[in-house]
Amino acid sequence: MACMQLLLLLCLLVSLCNCYRMFGRFSRIPPEPQSDSAVQDQWFEQKLDHFRGADTRVWKQRFYVNDSFTHSDGPVFLMIGGEGSANPAWMTHGTWITFAEKMGALCLLLEHRFYGKSHPTKDLSVDNLRYLSSRQALADLAHFQTVMTEKLGLGKRKWIVFGGSYPGCLAAWYRLKFPHLAHAAVASSAPVQAKLNFSEYLDVVQSSLARNDSDCPNKFKVASATLIQLLNFVENYEKITSDFRLCQPLEINTKMDRAFFLDTIAEYIMDVVQYNNDNREFEGVKTTNITIQVVCGIMANESWGSPYDRYVEVIRTILKATGEKCIEASYKKYVEEMRSSCWEGPAASGGRQWMYQTCTEFGYFQSSDSSSQPFSGFPLSYHVQQCTDIYGNEFNLAMITGAIQQTVENYGGLNIESSRIVFPNGLIDPWHALGINTSLGTDIVAIPMQDAAHCADMYPARPEEPFVLPAVRKLVYELLTKWLQL
Numbered sequence: 001m002a003c004m005q006l007l008l009l010l011c012l013l014v015s016l017c018n019c020y021r022m023f024g025r026f027s028r029i030p031p032e033p034q035s036d037s038a039v040q041d042q043w044f045e046q047k048l049d050h051f052r053g054a055d056t057r058v059w060k061q062r063f064y065v066n067d068s069f070t071h072s073d074g075p076v077f078l079m080i081g082g083e084g085s086a087n088p089a090w091m092t093h094g095t096w097i098t099f100a101e102k103m104g105a106l107c108l109l110l111e112h113r114f115y116g117k118s119h120p121t122k123d124l125s126v127d128n129l130r131y132l133s134s135r136q137a138l139a140d141l142a143h144f145q146t147v148m149t150e151k152l153g154l155g156k157r158k159w160i161v162f163g164g165s166y167p168g169c170l171a172a173w174y175r176l177k178f179p180h181l182a183h184a185a186v187a188s189s190a191p192v193q194a195k196l197n198f199s200e201y202l203d204v205v206q207s208s209l210a211r212n213d214s215d216c217p218n219k220f221k222v223a224s225a226t227l228i229q230l231l232n233f234v235e236n237y238e239k240i241t242s243d244f245r246l247c248q249p250l251e252i253n254t255k256m257d258r259a260f261f262l263d264t265i266a267e268y269i270m271d272v273v274q275y276n277n278d279n280r281e282f283e284g285v286k287t288t289n290i291t292i293q294v295v296c297g298i299m300a301n302e303s304w305g306s307p308y309d310r311y312v313e314v315i316r317t318i319l320k321a322t323g324e325k326c327i328e329a330s331y332k333k334y335v336e337e338m339r340s341s342c343w344e345g346p347a348a349s350g351g352r353q354w355m356y357q358t359c360t361e362f363g364y365f366q367s368s369d370s371s372s373q374p375f376s377g378f379p380l381s382y383h384v385q386q387c388t389d390i391y392g393n394e395f396n397l398a399m400i401t402g403a404i405q406q407t408v409e410n411y412g413g414l415n416i417e418s419s420r421i422v423f424p425n426g427l428i429d430p431w432h433a434l435g436i437n438t439s440l441g442t443d444i445v446a447i448p449m450q451d452a453a454h455c456a457d458m459y460p461a462r463p464e465e466p467f468v469l470p471a472v473r474k475l476v477y478e479l480l481t482k483w484l485q486l
């Protein structure tokens, strides 16, 4: 009931300002899938708590199947869902589908608990979010595999798991923790090293921005320094509001308000780098023609005015491409949305859940604390404070630090001790800094991908893609073929 009332209120707010978006803040979350897909939702009865045998509660987890290529001698491919709705577009597109066609694989995709339509609990209260963790997610996969093997008579077939980004970690960790179930894993752009202060993210943003124009990062640095100067005087807020097309007049009362605004603007540039030239259109993404080259081209073009004015032009160009009318930059509003624990809430398609996972397992906080990067104003303390502001006082620095340590102890971080895992990592992608970029023996294989962005190897091939990708796909295919013979 409380949820319904809040929902009405939120709908009202959304329709009044008519600019609600799922971008920027939650940009690590995949886009909402198109609803016209022919792929059917299927449902699996899943346990709520895998770590307490006496707990018999169950819920329905969503999954997808593509059995067009399946052959009784072929493997089973399991794509692992991540921090957003499972997108049925993956059931007909992407590198793994081309592999499945050649290998006679049965393709399955299991949505991650607490995301999309996979709702284990009646709401997203902090109390219920205790059942949201990578460990529960891995146990979901194990139970799913065991039951489906029995139900579909797949006893003799080898399972290969796939995932990109956080699900890339899950793919590697599933092979690590359930070697009797997973025969091999393809872990694309997997940040397997949990880390509180992920300041390296922006270090890579800096070096990636420099790849075609070595002065590009410096221009961003000058522009963001000017922006910070402007923020010192309230008289400038009207100008800043209109320059960056903010949805509401800029209001800065606290350090968090200021950091949130600066982080929000910088995240547009971070996203351009992270997804540079990735072929994500089949997923319904619109930003693909705004590349590092486009933004650095604007930053180098004096006809747009000062570096600050060029930065404004860059942001406007991105907004035009995504169709966003304005930028939400109010920390107060963000926290209100993130605190909503209804399934119908504004951050419930992934923002609230993923932030919870970063606060309780991974950190990954992209602080502006490093001196070798162009932005400033969103230090580590700002990210940590968000955990407290959204989930409550016990989510403080000491708790978060301990939780991240536990994750590293559990999975081993970069020292993962396993076999038959391949780790493709795009070197433009800031996440590669927490990934495995050196092979550990002959069957933990790192594939550093020159010029490629986040999860680039997973997307459908196209002529304008980075030069390395055809060879990467071929290498992964050959590794899987070899491993399947073992």
Ligand SMILES: *[C@@H]1O[C@H](CO)[C@@H](O)[C@H](O)[C@H]1NC(C)=O
Pocket (backbone or CB within 6 Å): 039, 065, 066, 067, 068, 091, 092, 093, 097
């Ligand atoms: C499986 O994927 C192929 C390739 O996109 C597609 O043609 C086929 O219709 C899909 N089959 C099912 C059952 O979805």
Ligand SMILES: *[C@@H]1O[C@H](CO)[C@@H](O)[C@H](O)[C@H]1NC(C)=O
Pocket (backbone or CB within 6 Å): 211, 212, 451
């Ligand atoms: C940009 O840099 C990349 C990597 O250094 C290079 O492959 C590409 O050709 C460059 N493009 C232009 C237009 O300079």
Ligand SMILES: *[C@@H]1O[C@H](CO)[C@@H](O)[C@H](O)[C@H]1NC(C)=O
Pocket (backbone or CB within 6 Å): 289, 290, 294, 321
């Ligand atoms: C990106 O694509 C949109 C729509 O197709 C087009 O209007 C815009 O000019 C393009 N921008 C760049 C920088 O290529």
Ligand SMILES: *[C@@H]1O[C@H](CO)[C@@H](O)[C@H](O)[C@H]1NC(C)=O
Pocket (backbone or CB within 6 Å): 297, 301, 302, 303, 304
């Ligand atoms: C700089 O921007 C102006 C205005 O959009 C454009 O006409 C011009 O071609 C650009 N110059 C370069 C070198 O890209």
Ligand SMILES: *[C@@H]1O[C@H](CO)[C@@H](O)[C@H](O)[C@H]1NC(C)=O
Pocket (backbone or CB within 6 Å): 197, 199, 367, 369, 370, 371, 380, 381
């Ligand atoms: C985060 O890491 C950077 C780079 O190592 C360091 O300079 C900075 O002091 C760290 N921040 C905190 C709060 O420890």
Ligand SMILES: *[C@@H]1O[C@H](CO)[C@@H](O)[C@H](O)[C@H]1NC(C)=O
Pocket (backbone or CB within 6 Å): 427, 432, 433, 437, 438, 448
């Ligand atoms: C690979 O990882 C090591 C250790 O983290 C790091 O020093 C090195 O710079 C990385 N190489 C690349 C190409 O990212």
